[in-house]
Amino acid sequence: MHAMRIWLAVLLICGFALLLGPPGYAATQTATIPYSMVLRVLGTDRYEIEVDNMNTERFIDNVAWTPPSGMSVKSVIRSVNGKCDVSEGLIKCSTTLDPATCACAGSFMLVDFTATGREPTFANGYWTHYGIVGSISVSGKSAAKASAFGDLPTCKKGQKSTSAHPCATG
Numbered sequence: 001m002h003a004m005r006i007w008l009a010v011l012l013i014c015g016f017a018l019l020l021g022p023p024g025y026a027a028t029q030t031a032t033i034p035y036s037m038v039l040r041v042l043g044t045d046r047y048e049i050e051v052d053n054m055n056t057e058r059f060i061d062n063v064a065w066t067p068p069s070g071m072s073v074k075s076v077i078r079s080v081n082g083k084c085d086v087s088e089g090l091i092k093c094s095t096t097l098d099p100a101t102c103a104c105a106g107s108f109m110l111v112d113f114t115a116t117g118r119e120p121t122f123a124n125g126y127w128t129h130y131g132i133v134g135s136i137s138v139s140g141k142s143a144a145k146a147s148a149f150g151d152l153p154t155c156k157k158g159q160k161s162t163s164a165h166p167c168a169t170g
Contacts (some may be wrong), residue, residue: 035060035138036105041129045114048100051138053097053106057156060097060140063109064090071117080110097155099116099143 031034036052053060063082066089067073073091076084091111100106105142120129143154 002057012081023059035136039132039134042112045074045116047113049111049113049117049136051097052108053138053140053141055106056100056104058099058141059143060109060138061095064094064137064141064152065111065134066090066136067115068118068132070130071115071132071134074114075117077081077112078110079112079163081107082109084111086113091155097140101154110117126166132163149164 025118034054036050036054038050040048042048049065051063053058063084065106073089076086076091079093081097082093084091086092092112093109093111095109096107097109098107100144118130118157120127120130143156153167155161159165159167161167
């Protein structure tokens with residue numbers, strides 16, 4: 001019984017490390033866009049990816065998630081704040097994730113999907129769960145430029161909106 005508690009504690013710590021890991025960074029041609037990604041297991045073959053924009057000066061407009069070796073994405077069930085599909089084994093999304101307006105996250109995107117491979121196994125009275133992280137790529141544009149929808153860019157810290165240089169305050 002004591003050994004089972006130790007294994008449970010190890011699994012919980014590893015799970016929290018995966019969920020609360022450091023923010024990722026993806027390079028673009030002009031800047032680095034910090035983001036946060038969380039992968040949740042919703043069921044035996046159902047998963048959810050959450051991407052939060054952590055940058056105060058850049059939008060995120062494209063996200064691509066590559067599953068880990070041994071896992072195949074079957075379908076996107078739903079997406080929130082993005083248009084996503086499966087292409088060449090990847091989940092590819094177009095979105096407009098606003099920059100953060102404080103030392104917190106900006107807007108977010110959720111993607112629920114089904115996949116096979118790397119399912120947990122049960123043997124000798126114990127479940128074995130396999131890590132599922134994969135890799136992610138994000139790209140975006142500067143908040144100093146108007147978005148494709150023609151709205152105003154977000155004001156930078158200390159910037160005031162003027163008729164010559166309008167911007168939206170948060």
